[in-house]
Amino acid sequence: MIQLDGDRLTVADMKAILYEGEKIEIAPSARAAVEKSRRAVEQIVKQKKTVYGINTGFGKFSDVKIPREDTRLLQLHLIRSHACGVGEPFSEIVSRAMIILRLNALLKGYSGIRLKVLERLCYMVNHCIHPVIPQQGSLGASGDLAALSHLALVLVGEGFICQDEQSVASTEVWRQHQLQPIELEAKEGLALINGTQAMTAQGVVNFIEAEKLACDSEWIAAMTIEALRGITDAFHPAVHEARGYKEQIDVAKRMREWLKDSELTTEQGELRVQDAYSLRCIPQIHGASWQVLSYVKETLEIEMNAATDNPLIFDDGQTVISSGNFHGQPIAFAMDFLKVAIAELANVSERRIERLVNPHLNEGLPPFLSPEPGLQSGVMILQYTAASLVSENKTLAHPASVDSIPSSANQEDHVSMGTIAARHAYQIIKNCRKVLAIEAICAAQAVEFRGVEYMAPKLGGKWQDVRNVVPSIKRDRVYSKDIEKMAAYLCP
Template structure:
């Protein structure tokens, strides 16, 4: 149930990634207004009129794909729609996360409620019931090529409307028919155009995009904080973060990152301690944080902006303008999102790549006061040496996953669909890269906290001191070898829960440290 009085109206209100996630998590109530219902009924009436006239319109009274010239009789139009869901349910592989499947329902309902799909009111009500009751279809992860819609995953998503397939309900995977019966519901009889409207669209790609936007934003913000902490631990210079430098090359991401890092370093005794040192400049992994993190932020912003267009678009085919005008176009093609997701995937990988370089830098023992391998008694102890092996492995795996899925295309549907986006593969791949990135950042967090310790009794600024205390509540300082995998898992939990970011924001507020920049809303709100 909703925990807030706010209500989102499908088909009318502007949907963002954040709102979609709130609906999925039950913190934002969603409904269908009477005004939207009028549009839905009118669009369904247009389809009925087309069927009565008998003039061939793709997907309404013709076959699909290469069968587009095969005429379907008026009596068979309903059978055609239930058949398409069954014949196109060819997905394989592990099921996608239940939350992503729920996001697919939410995004599809937003598109259908625009009133250009010829869907029946009873069908949108059933989809809303699935969302509200948390009866989420099981959707295989593989089988979509990301054009002509995410056909296979969307077919599995809507099999339960016919009483087929499986659903997750109360954390159990059950036959859809069984759950419908338990709620005194019967399978739907789909009308003309409905099956095609349900499975034509980009909701598999877009749902993955929503998760990429959320996870990458958290990683970006936490990477800035961890990078600042590493600068403290290794006594890097604050000058590369001065606004005077970045105003001369004013990329939004660079300016935003530099200002945030500089704010976290202000008031630090550690930074003041070496203000007159003879080091001319730091290695790139410290000095170029604004440029590298900033470029990844710009990639995130690009994806967020394109994704919001998609979340509020009509992406099925054909589009029913009225009973006189239907348009068979290509709005189901995933290319706009596919390319942006590949860009974001590369951005995530690079964030992990530079993080691994900072970890390696911390182990070298070239920073005064910080011992080699971050441990004084080495020889009998290996210190933090092997943690960097793990980040090297993860960073290398991510590089291998960065080949753009959208660079490939394999013709399908006997050549009718001769160029596809592969955005569905890109979305899944981007989340794999982000999962690896979270692990890399967790290890950098532990490494930075260990280096930080050798600066005592000097104090950092209040924000980074709070981050250090957060880590130490979970992971003790290491003065000898132990099973570091246990430490890493605790660090991963901190990153995945966003606790580094939440702690930093709370500390900044309490100590009147401004992490806000003119670009904060662009880079932090989704």
């Protein structure tokens, strides 16, 4: 059981909740903070103070005063009007992450929402109630308004929930659980939707999957090195310590461990003096991507525990400040940076694939690793697919965060596009996984020609894992199935 208190949620916690079925609960300290903040909102309503989002309109309507008797209706109208998401829904795992992150942010006690609402969010996580949330429609500032409104719709009984891969009306799901929809009170609708939790939820899933890919890319690259009789001197610790990047040093160390006791690798001067960059520079290239992952993780873990609502309530309600913590610029930059880092893992993998299949570069292996060159094409077109995917990644890697467009009659005149960055990053990750799957298929086939018995013991185990997923190529077949199966194996 993982306790949420608004301050200490980690990527490791999210991985346990999202991928391992760990349950959550609200920390007692957070309960007290939430109740204190709610009392402050109720006092503001009672005293008829003018406070944005409690008894005013929203955005450009912030100067419109709302009568006390309409403050509940104001919140319901907000949720309905802002639920403008379009396109395919986020995956269930991202939807689940969104609930967890919004709950954690609200538990900080700066938003004035009732504990009852937060307990329902906790219940949804623990009972796998995942809202159907369209992916498109967020500008990434004023929060992920459209996406989070679809989440909030479920609470009030007007949205849809994914159940057995079908969209089911939330009222039906609440009936199944013998629960009533929530009736929102003052400020609660705004508290639910004003935040960066869509882009951050997708970002957390991106990071978890990207980190797994970065790990997998190393043993796959090591298998390619064996297949191409690569030179291991390039991984000597002195080389990488001379430059000083920790991540580069770590990648070189792991490459030495993967290749330990291999009878297929060579030393400089034995066959050739040096390898191509795609082999020789693995620690430098992959290490730089690991540096980006470190930055992305740090940014995500700050945002996962951030108060991103507006306004924020301090000093028992004596200080209520309208500000801009909902602006997604930090996550937008992190996701754009992640796009570049993962696209590069795919780029260098595709170059290694080319060396494996090209008879002018593959050190005597059969052309295109074909069992009967000419009669059978072997893995020729797998390289085409990899080339297509990395080219697609280059267009997706264009930074979303350099764009902005004014909204709400220029009241909201600069936005982050962070959710677009996060969505595009995930597409790059999926493409990269398929490229690495292709490299794994080609490398496993190539080492068979060299002699599996000569492989490094640690890599020999990985070769067997690949063969358990994708059989050896004895004749041409429909390789798209192999790619999909291998990519599935590389998933977290």
